[in-house]
Amino acid sequence: MIERETWEEVIADYLELRVKYVPRQIEVKLPKTRALAIVGPRRAGKTYFLFQLWDELDGERRRSLYINFEDPRLVGATSNDLMEMLRVYYSLTSVPEGEKLIFLLDEVQAVDGWERFVRYLLDRGHRVILTGSSSKLLSKEIATVLRGRAITLHLYPFSLRELTGLNFGGKLPTLEVRGKTLGVLRECLEWGTYPEVVLQPELRREILREILDVTIYRDVVERWRVDNLKALRFLFKLLARSSHTSVTKLHSTMKSLGLAVGKPTLANYIEYLNDALVLFPLRAYVKSEKKRELLGFKPYFVDNGLLGVLGVKDRGRLLENLVFTELLKGGLEPDEDLFFYVTKSGHEVDFVIPDEELIQVTWKLSPDNETRELSPIIEASSETGIERLTVVTWERGRRIKIGGKTVRVVALEEWVKEREK
Numbered sequence: 001m002i003e004r005e006t007w008e009e010v011i012a013d014y015l016e017l018r019v020k021y022v023p024r025q026i027e028v029k030l031p032k033t034r035a036l037a038i039v040g041p042r043r044a045g046k047t048y049f050l051f052q053l054w055d056e057l058d059g060e061r062r063r064s065l066y067i068n069f070e071d072p073r074l075v076g077a078t079s080n081d082l083m084e085m086l087r088v089y090y091s092l093t094s095v096p097e098g099e100k101l102i103f104l105l106d107e108v109q110a111v112d113g114w115e116r117f118v119r120y121l122l123d124r125g126h127r128v129i130l131t132g133s134s135s136k137l138l139s140k141e142i143a144t145v146l147r148g149r150a151i152t153l154h155l156y157p158f159s160l161r162e163l164t165g166l167n168f169g170g171k172l173p174t175l176e177v178r179g180k181t182l183g184v185l186r187e188c189l190e191w192g193t194y195p196e197v198v199l200q201p202e203l204r205r206e207i208l209r210e211i212l213d214v215t216i217y218r219d220v221v222e223r224w225r226v227d228n229l230k231a232l233r234f235l236f237k238l239l240a241r242s243s244h245t246s247v248t249k250l251h252s253t254m255k256s257l258g259l260a261v262g263k264p265t266l267a268n269y270i271e272y273l274n275d276a277l278v279l280f281p282l283r284a285y286v287k288s289e290k291k292r293e294l295l296g297f298k299p300y301f302v303d304n305g306l307l308g309v310l311g312v313k314d315r316g317r318l319l320e321n322l323v324f325t326e327l328l329k330g331g332l333e334p335d336e337d338l339f340f341y342v343t344k345s346g347h348e349v350d351f352v353i354p355d356e357e358l359i360q361v362t363w364k365l366s367p368d369n370e371t372r373e374l375s376p377i378i379e380a381s382s383e384t385g386i387e388r389l390t391v392v393t394w395e396r397g398r399r400i401k402i403g404g405k406t407v408r409v410v411a412l413e414e415w416v417k418e419r420e421k
Helices: 004-015 046-055 058-063 079-092 114-123 139-145 160-164 175-191 195-199 201-224 229-240 247-256 263-275 289-294 304-309 315-329 370-384 412-419
Strands: 035-039 064-068 102-106 127-131 150-154 279-282 298-301 339-342 348-353 357-361 389-393 398-402 405-411
Touching: 004 064, 004 079, 035 046, 035 139, 046 064, 046 102, 046 127, 058 064, 079 114, 102 114, 114 127, 139 150, 160 175, 160 412, 175 201, 175 304, 175 315, 175 412, 195 201, 201 229, 201 263, 201 304, 229 247, 229 263, 229 298, 247 263, 263 279, 279 315, 298 304, 298 315, 304 315, 315 348, 315 357, 315 389, 315 412, 348 370, 357 370, 370 389, 370 398, 370 405, 389 412, 405 412
Parallel strands: 035 127, 035 150, 064 102, 102 127, 357 389, 389 405
Antiparallel strands: 279 298, 339 348, 348 357, 398 405
């Protein structure tokens, strides 16, 4: 039980709290009848984004309350303690009891029975914003526990647009500005965009290793009681180095190296990593579920920094993963409105947004690889009827007419700028 005096101390502290943060360029509409669950992988900046939303309440901040339930003073709190918190808040402020409030509840899963309290608040017209991440309750499970009483907002590490500020007002960038932009993009390519990594570059390798270890140990090992940690770690490395794979292929590789782990177990591990919002196994765009399974999947990671710390140096692989994360941060859901595509002749297109766009990613388009990179997207266009054909590269863009189609070759920086519109 949390004593009243403790609540008075905690609430008074948080009412005075002011925190510096890097603003995120994410538009949020706070629902009136449902909680807003901010969902994302560990260390994506959910707590600081909560502070941003708190500041953006403007005049409504006087009738709002932020609480971080990982505060050591609140260890052991239950839903009954949360009712006491509500009473203490009214007694400490000038807000009349019964006035509608806004609650920002950080790491809410630390409180037993928190969902009952949240439903109580919603039933009485209060508005609620939630975050959470732990092995006990994964971030993506918060909305599920509330049984239809929450709207989910996905928060990932910084987007390239947030970091590069690619807003030139319709004017061509100067060489100096473009040089700085390319420098930022090179850093993102290799080290990713986790907030701590961006803000503390001198510690980025150590931070990334810690994020990797915490994700594996807490969000996977503890959550599902994984006992074959060696297999899990090796699987993680295999996935990082694979551009296209399957459970069968992964099982064969691990078996040849003397790692005894069954196919069902590997499939479970992949699902666990996906649940932790670290790995996204992208599936093929086909109607047949059986064929989709036979075509395997393309593994993508939530941040390039995880690939870098696992030793991935291939620039093409890194660029493709970076493009995937931008599509993810732009609101596309893997296997719902984002897939990869395999043509009838067996050629592969990296990304398909159904009825909208085909996207191929290559580090550099040259006479040596032009046919290999463009043929699949032309073939896929004829099969799907999609006419918007894009090739994202590191180089300057141009337009290529081939096979009666026009392919836009777009430099990464230009592609990022396009997506902000």
